[in-house]
Amino acid sequence: MLCQKCQTNQASVHMQQFMHGQKVELHLCQECAFKIDNPEMLVSLENIFKGFLDQLTAQHFPQGAMPSGAAAGATDKIKAKRSPVKACARCGMTFHKFKTGGRLGCDVCYKSFKTEVEVLLKNVQGSTRHEGKYPRRMGAGIFNKRQVTDLRDKLKKAIELEDFENAARIRDEIRALETANNSETGSVMTE
């Protein structure tokens, strides 16, 4: 068997890795194996993403009955029918390029492809909500901002449930927090 990386030497090192619930196998020559710090890069996240993103494409562009097991071919057809091309307003990254390369083009891509990114994060990360460190320069306002995000979710649910009394209360809470937030951190936090 030839080395998967250089394609010239015989593969003598065989690596196995489990990530995101998938088994990844690598067959490399000794030379290349020593150079690998991060096999994630080598197998490319394409494989890991592809499943999720194909699902997503299918959800977005349902084409009637799609035979199971033919997802890849089917999505290609769907892609061909797609118009207009969805691109990031800041960097011009397209959804198709992101899907094949697995990398986003800039911070605004997270907003430009919000739906796709959220599906991906839910599947790959199991969450869409940051719970960790935040930049010091954001100051205390960030706590309010997080609360506002939570409250907005609650507000949406309350409205869906036609619980308008509760919705009004939540709306007032959001307003109070936003006022406090603006006076503390100026306009840094605007989205």
Next chain:
Amino acid sequence: MNMPWYQEPISDESEILSSRVRLARNIKKYPFRRKLNPTEAGIMVAEAADAVTMGGSFFRRLEPENFSKTEQSVFIEKHIVSPEFLNGNLPKGLLISDDQNVSVMLNEEDHVRIQSIKPGDNLTQAYETASQIDDLIEERVEFAFDTEYGYLTACPTNTGTGLRASYMIHLPCLSRADTNLPSNLFSNLAKFGVAIRGIYGEGTAPMGSIYQISNQNTLGKSESDIIAGLKTVTQNVITQERIEQEKMQKTNRRHLEDIVYRAYGIASNCRLISAAEAMNLLSDIRLGYNTGLLDMPKTQKPIYQIMMEIQPAHLQRTRGEDLDETQRDIIRADYLREILLRPV
């Protein structure tokens, strides 16, 4: 001056050889690497490098573009840089502490990649160091951050904390007891959000029985929860290793003795040896010392350091630039004999 992590004797004390933390950050005003043109990349690297060094920190700035092939491979073997980082044509920067335990890669997959390595089980300290460097840089540049998603990275698998924490662990008995170890144990670990990676040599014997175990998810948990989770899972794996070790000592002590003495015998007498074989012998010798089964003078250097020094590029650097594989195998064998037979 502190020593590099792999030279610290503590790396020999338990199954945990080293603890490593990586933080991924991007500077808000620039697009991510894929959309960054060379001019912007140059400016970004200069700006970020200034932000690291102006905080009065102890970093040296290296020019990865001017590294010789050997130097490149040495940094890769030490896991200080990734091959992808060195291969790319865009401007890049590398800042490194004198003891090499802390480094910052500029314009890798993300604009800023902070890495901190400590010997033995010191993940929290490694994180604290990386986090301090993060604060230092952030005083001068604004990172791409979203209140909902956290730190924004080029790949969504790093979004949130941008934290990849990992242990290098030595599992000689588990590897020996179960040749299907990864499939059986490691696929279970995935359920706990942990990825484990082993390197396999010819056949089924794991190379040096060394594994890297790291957190899979970077979002939805705080840094300390991620570290605590990884610690717990790793401790469980180590418990399994020790159970296996005890079992082997009880039921098959003579066999285990044979393994460690045989490894010592070959390593201290060979005249030609590949890196993969040397890794496996050193692994068994380490097991011999740690279990007390190998009654031979302990090497002065930690085994982990020896494992590092027998890697191809390391040999190349210490012994001259152009060595072919056979020459390396000879030098490696000479080095092992010297270090094992003249320990003091």
